[in-house]
Protein backbone atom coordinates (compact mmCIF):
# COMPACT_ATOMS: atom_id res chain seq x y z
CA UNK A 1 0.00 0.00 0.00
CA UNK A 2 1.19 3.52 -0.62
CA UNK A 3 1.50 6.23 1.98
CA UNK A 4 2.56 9.87 2.24
CA UNK A 5 6.01 10.16 3.75
CA UNK A 6 7.34 13.24 5.50
CA UNK A 7 8.56 14.83 2.27
CA UNK A 8 5.15 14.44 0.76
CA UNK A 9 6.26 11.79 -1.72
CA UNK A 10 4.50 8.49 -1.94
CA UNK A 11 6.49 5.46 -0.92
CA UNK A 12 5.82 1.81 -0.37
CA UNK A 13 7.14 0.59 2.88
CA UNK A 14 6.62 -2.65 4.74
CA UNK A 15 4.15 -2.33 7.58
CA UNK A 16 5.49 -2.85 11.10
CA UNK A 17 3.62 -3.51 14.33
CA UNK A 18 5.04 -3.70 17.83
CA UNK A 19 3.06 -4.98 20.78
CA UNK A 20 3.66 -5.57 24.47
CA UNK A 21 1.76 -8.19 26.41
CA UNK A 22 2.88 -9.27 29.92
CA UNK A 23 6.27 -7.59 30.03
CA UNK A 24 8.17 -4.93 31.92
CA UNK A 25 8.67 -2.47 29.06
CA UNK A 26 12.37 -3.30 28.77
CA UNK A 27 11.90 -4.66 25.26
CA UNK A 28 10.43 -1.33 24.17
CA UNK A 29 13.41 0.47 25.70
CA UNK A 30 15.71 -1.92 23.86
CA UNK A 31 14.25 -0.57 20.63
CA UNK A 32 14.94 3.00 21.76
CA UNK A 33 18.47 1.83 22.50
CA UNK A 34 19.01 1.75 18.77
CA UNK A 35 19.73 5.46 19.42
CA UNK A 36 19.78 7.52 16.22
CA UNK A 37 19.15 4.38 14.19
CA UNK A 38 15.67 4.30 15.68
CA UNK A 39 14.85 7.04 13.18
CA UNK A 40 15.60 4.59 10.40
CA UNK A 41 12.81 2.37 11.64
CA UNK A 42 10.01 4.75 10.48
CA UNK A 43 12.15 5.61 7.45
CA UNK A 44 12.04 1.99 6.40
CA UNK A 45 8.74 0.86 7.82
CA UNK A 46 5.21 2.12 7.98
CA UNK A 47 4.48 1.87 11.71
CA UNK A 48 0.87 0.79 11.98
CA UNK A 49 0.58 -0.30 15.60
CA UNK A 50 2.77 0.49 18.61
CA UNK A 51 0.64 1.12 21.71
CA UNK A 52 3.55 2.35 23.83
CA UNK A 53 4.45 5.11 21.34
CA UNK A 54 1.36 5.96 19.31
CA UNK A 55 -2.37 6.26 19.80
CA UNK A 56 -3.94 3.29 18.05
CA UNK A 57 -7.01 1.44 19.21
CA UNK A 58 -7.41 -2.32 19.26
CA UNK A 59 -10.41 -1.90 16.96
CA UNK A 60 -8.07 -0.39 14.33
CA UNK A 61 -5.96 -3.56 14.28
CA UNK A 62 -9.00 -5.81 14.46
CA UNK A 63 -10.32 -4.03 11.36
CA UNK A 64 -7.18 -4.67 9.28
CA UNK A 65 -7.09 -7.20 6.46
CA UNK A 66 -5.48 -10.56 7.22
CA UNK A 67 -1.73 -10.57 6.43
CA UNK A 68 -1.73 -6.79 6.01
CA UNK A 69 1.09 -6.28 8.55
CA UNK A 70 4.43 -7.39 7.14
CA UNK A 71 6.29 -7.75 10.41
CA UNK A 72 5.03 -7.86 13.99
CA UNK A 73 7.48 -7.82 16.87
CA UNK A 74 5.49 -9.16 19.82
CA UNK A 75 7.04 -8.83 23.26
CA UNK A 76 5.63 -10.03 26.54
CA UNK A 77 4.19 -13.28 27.81
CA UNK A 78 0.53 -14.36 27.78
CA UNK A 79 -0.83 -13.66 31.25
CA UNK A 80 -4.40 -12.52 30.55
CA UNK A 81 -7.18 -13.06 28.03
CA UNK A 82 -6.32 -9.62 26.61
CA UNK A 83 -2.78 -10.76 25.85
CA UNK A 84 -4.13 -13.91 24.23
CA UNK A 85 -6.68 -12.03 22.16
CA UNK A 86 -4.07 -9.62 20.81
CA UNK A 87 -1.76 -12.54 20.03
CA UNK A 88 -4.54 -14.10 17.95
CA UNK A 89 -5.41 -10.83 16.23
CA UNK A 90 -1.80 -9.99 15.42
CA UNK A 91 -1.17 -13.54 14.20
CA UNK A 92 -4.03 -13.21 11.76
CA UNK A 93 -3.00 -9.74 10.58
CA UNK A 94 0.75 -10.38 10.31
CA UNK A 95 2.69 -12.12 7.58
CA UNK A 96 5.64 -12.59 9.92
CA UNK A 97 5.10 -12.82 13.67
CA UNK A 98 8.21 -12.65 15.83
CA UNK A 99 8.34 -13.56 19.53
CA UNK A 100 10.47 -10.63 20.58
CA UNK A 101 12.42 -11.06 23.79
CA UNK A 102 12.49 -13.67 26.50
CA UNK A 103 8.90 -13.13 27.79
CA UNK A 104 7.25 -13.88 24.46
CA UNK A 105 9.75 -16.62 23.67
CA UNK A 106 9.96 -18.45 26.99
CA UNK A 107 7.93 -16.69 29.68
CA UNK A 108 10.86 -14.94 31.39
CA UNK A 109 10.41 -13.27 34.79
CA UNK A 110 6.57 -12.97 34.48
CA UNK A 111 6.67 -16.72 33.87
CA UNK A 112 8.03 -17.30 37.36
CA UNK A 113 4.44 -16.78 38.43
CA UNK A 114 4.04 -20.42 37.33
CA UNK A 115 5.89 -21.32 40.52
CA UNK A 116 2.75 -20.32 42.41
CA UNK A 117 -1.00 -20.10 41.75
CA UNK A 118 -3.45 -17.44 40.65
CA UNK A 119 -5.12 -17.72 44.04
CA UNK A 120 -1.86 -17.06 45.90
CA UNK A 121 -1.02 -14.16 43.58
CA UNK A 122 -4.44 -12.54 44.15
CA UNK A 123 -4.12 -13.10 47.86
CA UNK A 124 -0.71 -11.39 47.94
CA UNK A 125 -1.74 -8.53 45.67
CA UNK A 126 -5.21 -7.75 47.07
CA UNK A 127 -5.08 -8.90 50.69
CA UNK A 128 -1.82 -9.96 52.28
CA UNK A 129 0.73 -7.37 51.21
CA UNK A 130 1.58 -5.01 54.11
CA UNK A 131 0.60 -1.90 52.15
CA UNK A 132 -2.88 -3.21 51.26
CA UNK A 133 -6.01 -2.15 53.14
CA UNK A 134 -8.96 -4.08 51.75
CA UNK A 135 -11.42 -4.88 54.55
CA UNK A 136 -14.22 -5.75 52.10
CA UNK A 137 -11.92 -8.23 50.37
CA UNK A 138 -12.62 -6.70 46.96
CA UNK A 139 -11.04 -8.52 44.05
CA UNK A 140 -11.18 -7.60 40.38
CA UNK A 141 -14.16 -9.10 38.59
CA UNK A 142 -14.10 -9.84 34.88
CA UNK A 143 -17.69 -8.61 34.43
CA UNK A 144 -19.39 -5.96 36.57
CA UNK A 145 -22.78 -4.32 36.16
CA UNK A 146 -23.00 -0.58 36.80
CA UNK A 147 -25.98 1.73 36.36
CA UNK A 148 -24.23 3.06 33.28
CA UNK A 149 -23.83 -0.41 31.82
CA UNK A 150 -21.60 -3.42 32.02
CA UNK A 151 -17.82 -3.08 32.38
CA UNK A 152 -15.31 -5.84 31.92
CA UNK A 153 -11.71 -6.71 32.67
CA UNK A 154 -9.52 -9.35 31.04
CA UNK A 155 -9.35 -12.78 32.69
CA UNK A 156 -6.17 -13.52 34.60
CA UNK A 157 -5.10 -17.04 33.56
CA UNK A 158 -4.00 -19.77 35.97
CA UNK A 159 -0.62 -20.01 34.25
CA UNK A 160 1.60 -17.75 32.17
CA UNK A 161 2.02 -18.99 28.60
CA UNK A 162 4.53 -18.17 25.91
CA UNK A 163 3.49 -16.70 22.57
CA UNK A 164 4.08 -19.98 20.73
CA UNK A 165 1.86 -21.76 23.24
CA UNK A 166 -1.12 -19.78 21.94
CA UNK A 167 -0.37 -19.05 18.25
CA UNK A 168 2.11 -20.10 15.55
CA UNK A 169 5.30 -18.05 15.70
CA UNK A 170 7.63 -17.51 12.74
CA UNK A 171 10.81 -16.39 14.51
CA UNK A 172 12.18 -15.98 17.99
CA UNK A 173 14.49 -13.18 19.17
CA UNK A 174 15.83 -14.07 22.62
CA UNK A 175 17.08 -11.80 25.38
CA UNK A 176 15.88 -9.90 28.41
CA UNK A 177 15.89 -7.57 26.64
CA UNK A 178 17.32 -8.36 23.20
CA UNK A 179 20.56 -6.45 22.65
CA UNK A 180 20.01 -3.38 20.47
CA UNK A 181 22.69 -4.27 17.91
CA UNK A 182 21.08 -7.70 17.57
CA UNK A 183 17.68 -6.10 16.92
CA UNK A 184 19.34 -3.94 14.29
CA UNK A 185 20.79 -7.01 12.55
CA UNK A 186 17.30 -8.43 12.27
CA UNK A 187 15.83 -5.17 10.97
CA UNK A 188 18.64 -4.87 8.41
CA UNK A 189 18.11 -8.43 7.30
CA UNK A 190 14.41 -7.88 6.77
CA UNK A 191 14.86 -4.49 5.07
CA UNK A 192 17.54 -5.88 2.75
CA UNK A 193 15.04 -8.44 1.50
CA UNK A 194 17.76 -11.07 1.86
CA UNK A 195 16.89 -14.72 2.31
CA UNK A 196 15.23 -15.28 5.66
CA UNK A 197 16.07 -18.19 7.94
CA UNK A 198 13.68 -21.16 8.03
CA UNK A 199 10.46 -20.60 10.03
CA UNK A 200 10.80 -21.38 13.71
CA UNK A 201 14.42 -20.20 13.80
CA UNK A 202 15.98 -18.21 16.62
CA UNK A 203 17.32 -15.01 15.08
CA UNK A 204 19.35 -12.11 16.41
CA UNK A 205 21.50 -14.42 18.50
CA UNK A 206 24.50 -16.71 18.27
CA UNK A 207 24.55 -20.47 17.91
CA UNK A 208 26.90 -21.40 20.72
CA UNK A 209 26.79 -20.90 24.49
CA UNK A 210 27.56 -17.79 26.51
CA UNK A 211 30.77 -19.55 27.67
CA UNK A 212 32.11 -19.10 24.12
CA UNK A 213 31.72 -15.33 24.48
CA UNK A 214 33.01 -15.16 28.03
CA UNK A 215 36.58 -13.92 28.42
CA UNK A 216 37.18 -15.49 31.82
CA UNK A 217 39.75 -18.27 32.22
CA UNK A 218 38.31 -21.73 32.50
CA UNK A 219 39.94 -24.61 34.27
CA UNK A 220 38.99 -28.25 34.67
CA UNK A 221 35.85 -27.82 36.76
CA UNK A 222 35.67 -29.60 40.11
CA UNK A 223 33.13 -28.09 42.43
CA UNK A 224 33.06 -28.94 46.12
CA UNK A 225 30.96 -26.01 47.21
CA UNK A 226 28.34 -23.74 45.65
CA UNK A 227 28.22 -20.14 46.81
CA UNK A 228 25.90 -17.26 46.07
CA UNK A 229 27.42 -14.16 44.48
CA UNK A 230 27.19 -12.06 47.64
CA UNK A 231 29.02 -14.64 49.73
CA UNK A 232 32.44 -14.28 48.11
CA UNK A 233 34.53 -11.66 46.37
CA UNK A 234 34.89 -13.42 43.06
CA UNK A 235 38.17 -13.45 41.17
CA UNK A 236 37.70 -11.09 38.19
CA UNK A 237 39.61 -13.30 35.75
CA UNK A 238 38.43 -16.81 36.57
CA UNK A 239 35.34 -18.63 35.36
CA UNK A 240 32.55 -17.93 37.85
CA UNK A 241 31.33 -21.51 37.80
CA UNK A 242 34.87 -22.68 38.66
CA UNK A 243 34.52 -20.46 41.72
CA UNK A 244 31.31 -22.22 42.73
CA UNK A 245 28.87 -19.53 41.57
CA UNK A 246 25.93 -20.95 39.62
CA UNK A 247 26.46 -19.30 36.24
CA UNK A 248 23.98 -20.30 33.52
CA UNK A 249 26.57 -19.71 30.77
CA UNK A 250 26.97 -23.39 29.78
CA UNK A 251 23.20 -23.73 29.23
CA UNK A 252 22.52 -20.37 27.58
CA UNK A 253 22.63 -19.32 23.95
CA UNK A 254 25.32 -16.88 22.95
CA UNK A 255 24.41 -13.52 21.46
CA UNK A 256 24.55 -11.05 24.32
CA UNK A 257 28.32 -10.73 24.16
CA UNK A 258 28.76 -12.05 27.68
CA UNK A 259 27.60 -8.80 29.28
CA UNK A 260 26.81 -10.04 32.77
CA UNK A 261 29.86 -12.26 33.15
CA UNK A 262 31.99 -9.38 31.87
CA UNK A 263 30.58 -7.16 34.60
CA UNK A 264 31.29 -9.72 37.30
CA UNK A 265 27.80 -11.11 37.60
CA UNK A 266 26.89 -14.71 36.73
CA UNK A 267 24.87 -15.36 33.58
CA UNK A 268 21.22 -15.74 34.51
CA UNK A 269 20.19 -17.41 31.26
CA UNK A 270 18.09 -14.76 29.52
CA UNK A 271 19.12 -15.74 25.97
CA UNK A 272 17.41 -19.09 26.43
CA UNK A 273 18.65 -22.59 25.71
CA UNK A 274 21.48 -23.16 23.21
CA UNK A 275 20.62 -24.73 19.83
CA UNK A 276 19.13 -28.23 20.01
CA UNK A 277 18.33 -27.96 23.71
CA UNK A 278 14.66 -28.02 24.65
CA UNK A 279 14.73 -27.51 28.39
CA UNK A 280 17.32 -24.99 29.55
CA UNK A 281 16.95 -25.85 33.23
CA UNK A 282 17.55 -29.57 32.69
CA UNK A 283 20.50 -28.75 30.46
CA UNK A 284 22.01 -26.64 33.24
CA UNK A 285 21.36 -29.40 35.75
CA UNK A 286 23.25 -31.87 33.59
CA UNK A 287 26.14 -29.45 33.26
CA UNK A 288 26.32 -29.02 37.02
CA UNK A 289 26.04 -32.75 37.68
CA UNK A 290 29.17 -33.27 35.61
CA UNK A 291 31.27 -30.87 37.66
CA UNK A 292 30.26 -31.70 41.22
CA UNK A 293 33.35 -33.28 42.72
CA UNK A 294 31.91 -36.11 44.81
CA UNK A 295 30.89 -39.74 44.33
CA UNK A 296 29.16 -40.47 47.65
CA UNK A 297 25.43 -39.80 47.82
CA UNK A 298 25.55 -37.94 51.14
CA UNK A 299 28.45 -35.77 50.03
CA UNK A 300 26.77 -34.99 46.69
CA UNK A 301 23.54 -34.14 48.48
CA UNK A 302 25.32 -31.77 50.85
CA UNK A 303 26.87 -29.92 47.89
CA UNK A 304 23.56 -29.77 45.99
CA UNK A 305 21.74 -28.48 49.04
CA UNK A 306 23.81 -25.30 48.72
CA UNK A 307 21.87 -24.42 45.56
CA UNK A 308 19.00 -22.22 46.68
CA UNK A 309 15.74 -22.47 44.74
CA UNK A 310 16.69 -24.81 41.88
CA UNK A 311 13.48 -24.22 39.89
CA UNK A 312 13.82 -20.44 40.05
CA UNK A 313 17.54 -20.58 39.33
CA UNK A 314 17.63 -23.07 36.46
CA UNK A 315 14.31 -21.96 34.94
CA UNK A 316 14.52 -18.29 35.81
CA UNK A 317 13.66 -17.27 32.23
CA UNK A 318 12.07 -20.43 30.92
CA UNK A 319 9.58 -21.85 33.42
CA UNK A 320 6.50 -21.72 31.11
CA UNK A 321 8.60 -23.29 28.34
CA UNK A 322 10.11 -25.98 30.56
CA UNK A 323 9.02 -29.62 30.30
CA UNK A 324 6.43 -29.31 33.07
CA UNK A 325 5.58 -25.66 32.36
CA UNK A 326 4.65 -24.90 35.93
CA UNK A 327 5.14 -25.98 39.51
CA UNK A 328 2.32 -28.36 40.45
CA UNK A 329 -0.15 -26.65 42.78
CA UNK B 330 -3.58 -55.96 37.49
CA UNK B 331 -5.55 -52.70 37.68
CA UNK B 332 -6.45 -51.79 41.25
CA UNK B 333 -9.12 -49.08 41.65
CA UNK B 334 -8.78 -48.64 37.90
CA UNK B 335 -5.17 -47.42 38.26
CA UNK B 336 -2.59 -49.30 36.27
CA UNK B 337 0.75 -47.59 36.90
CA UNK B 338 3.08 -46.89 34.03
CA UNK B 339 6.71 -47.04 35.03
CA UNK B 340 9.51 -46.41 32.57
CA UNK B 341 12.86 -48.03 33.32
CA UNK B 342 16.14 -46.89 31.81
CA UNK B 343 18.55 -49.79 32.25
CA UNK B 344 22.22 -49.84 31.33
CA UNK B 345 23.19 -52.45 28.79
CA UNK B 346 26.04 -54.04 30.72
CA UNK B 347 24.54 -54.68 34.16
CA UNK B 348 20.95 -53.72 34.86
CA UNK B 349 19.52 -54.84 31.52
CA UNK B 350 21.40 -58.13 31.75
CA UNK B 351 20.00 -58.47 35.27
CA UNK B 352 16.48 -57.97 33.91
CA UNK B 353 17.25 -60.55 31.23
CA UNK B 354 18.42 -62.99 33.86
CA UNK B 355 15.19 -62.50 35.80
CA UNK B 356 13.37 -63.42 32.62
CA UNK B 357 15.34 -66.57 31.76
CA UNK B 358 15.23 -67.63 35.41
CA UNK B 359 11.45 -67.28 35.27
CA UNK B 360 11.42 -64.79 38.15
CA UNK B 361 8.29 -62.68 37.80
CA UNK B 362 8.82 -58.93 37.50
CA UNK B 363 6.18 -56.23 37.61
CA UNK B 364 4.52 -55.76 34.21
CA UNK B 365 4.06 -52.08 35.04
CA UNK B 366 7.77 -51.51 34.41
CA UNK B 367 8.65 -50.86 30.78
CA UNK B 368 12.41 -51.27 30.36
CA UNK B 369 14.38 -49.21 27.87
CA UNK B 370 17.97 -50.21 27.26
CA UNK B 371 20.64 -47.52 27.23
CA UNK B 372 24.36 -48.15 26.89
CA UNK B 373 25.22 -46.71 30.28
CA UNK B 374 23.35 -45.06 33.14
CA UNK B 375 25.54 -42.03 32.39
CA UNK B 376 23.69 -41.76 29.07
CA UNK B 377 20.40 -40.96 30.81
CA UNK B 378 19.79 -37.29 30.17
CA UNK B 379 17.49 -35.59 32.69
CA UNK B 380 15.35 -34.75 29.65
CA UNK B 381 14.54 -38.49 29.27
CA UNK B 382 13.19 -38.64 32.80
CA UNK B 383 11.21 -35.40 32.71
CA UNK B 384 9.82 -36.15 29.26
CA UNK B 385 8.71 -39.61 30.40
CA UNK B 386 6.88 -38.13 33.39
CA UNK B 387 5.39 -35.40 31.24
CA UNK B 388 4.24 -37.94 28.64
CA UNK B 389 2.26 -40.17 30.95
CA UNK B 390 4.69 -42.18 33.08
CA UNK B 391 3.79 -42.30 36.77
CA UNK B 392 7.31 -43.23 37.79
CA UNK B 393 10.81 -43.70 36.37
CA UNK B 394 13.39 -46.28 37.39
CA UNK B 395 17.05 -45.74 36.56
CA UNK B 396 19.34 -48.72 36.95
CA UNK B 397 23.04 -49.14 36.28
CA UNK B 398 26.14 -51.05 37.33
CA UNK B 399 27.25 -51.00 40.95
CA UNK B 400 29.72 -48.21 41.90
CA UNK B 401 33.16 -49.07 40.55
CA UNK B 402 31.69 -51.48 37.97
CA UNK B 403 30.51 -49.10 35.22
CA UNK B 404 31.66 -50.37 31.84
CA UNK B 405 32.69 -46.81 31.02
CA UNK B 406 34.23 -46.35 34.48
CA UNK B 407 32.33 -43.29 35.77
CA UNK B 408 28.93 -43.12 34.06
CA UNK B 409 27.09 -44.37 37.12
CA UNK B 410 28.59 -41.65 39.34
CA UNK B 411 27.36 -39.08 36.85
CA UNK B 412 23.95 -40.76 36.95
CA UNK B 413 23.96 -40.64 40.75
CA UNK B 414 24.72 -36.90 40.76
CA UNK B 415 22.07 -36.23 38.13
CA UNK B 416 19.51 -38.33 39.99
CA UNK B 417 20.02 -36.44 43.25
CA UNK B 418 19.80 -33.18 41.30
CA UNK B 419 16.63 -34.35 39.50
CA UNK B 420 15.01 -35.37 42.78
CA UNK B 421 15.73 -31.91 44.16
CA UNK B 422 14.25 -30.31 41.06
CA UNK B 423 11.22 -32.63 41.02
CA UNK B 424 10.55 -31.61 44.62
CA UNK B 425 10.75 -27.98 43.51
CA UNK B 426 8.19 -28.72 40.80
CA UNK B 427 5.81 -30.16 43.39
CA UNK B 428 6.24 -33.75 42.19
CA UNK B 429 7.02 -36.47 44.72
CA UNK B 430 10.70 -37.30 44.33
CA UNK B 431 9.96 -40.97 45.02
CA UNK B 432 8.53 -41.19 41.52
CA UNK B 433 12.17 -41.37 40.49
CA UNK B 434 14.29 -44.22 41.79
CA UNK B 435 17.90 -45.20 41.15
CA UNK B 436 19.21 -48.72 41.75
CA UNK B 437 22.45 -50.52 41.10
CA UNK B 438 21.69 -53.95 39.62
CA UNK B 439 24.44 -56.28 38.41
CA UNK B 440 24.09 -58.80 35.58
CA UNK B 441 23.73 -61.60 38.16
CA UNK B 442 21.02 -59.87 40.21
CA UNK B 443 17.85 -60.99 38.42
CA UNK B 444 16.15 -61.39 41.78
CA UNK B 445 17.03 -57.82 42.73
CA UNK B 446 15.59 -56.51 39.46
CA UNK B 447 12.35 -58.34 40.17
CA UNK B 448 12.20 -57.14 43.78
CA UNK B 449 12.85 -53.52 42.77
CA UNK B 450 10.16 -53.69 40.07
CA UNK B 451 7.50 -54.85 42.57
CA UNK B 452 8.56 -52.33 45.20
CA UNK B 453 8.40 -49.57 42.64
CA UNK B 454 4.95 -50.65 41.48
CA UNK B 455 3.67 -50.69 45.06
CA UNK B 456 5.10 -47.28 45.86
CA UNK B 457 3.64 -45.74 42.70
CA UNK B 458 0.26 -47.29 43.52
CA UNK B 459 0.41 -45.58 46.91
CA UNK B 460 1.35 -42.26 45.31
CA UNK B 461 -1.40 -42.59 42.72
CA UNK B 462 -1.37 -41.44 39.11
CA UNK B 463 0.77 -38.44 38.21
CA UNK B 464 -1.62 -35.79 37.02
CA UNK B 465 0.08 -32.68 35.72
CA UNK B 466 -1.67 -29.33 35.59
CA UNK B 467 -0.85 -27.03 32.72
Ligand code: FES
Pocket residue numbers: 344345346347348372373374375397398402403404405406408409
Ligand atom coordinates in the same frame (compact mmCIF):
# COMPACT_ATOMS: atom_id res chain seq x y z
S1 FES C 1 27.70 -49.26 31.87
FE1 FES C 1 26.35 -49.72 33.46
S2 FES C 1 26.34 -47.86 34.47
FE2 FES C 1 27.79 -47.41 32.96
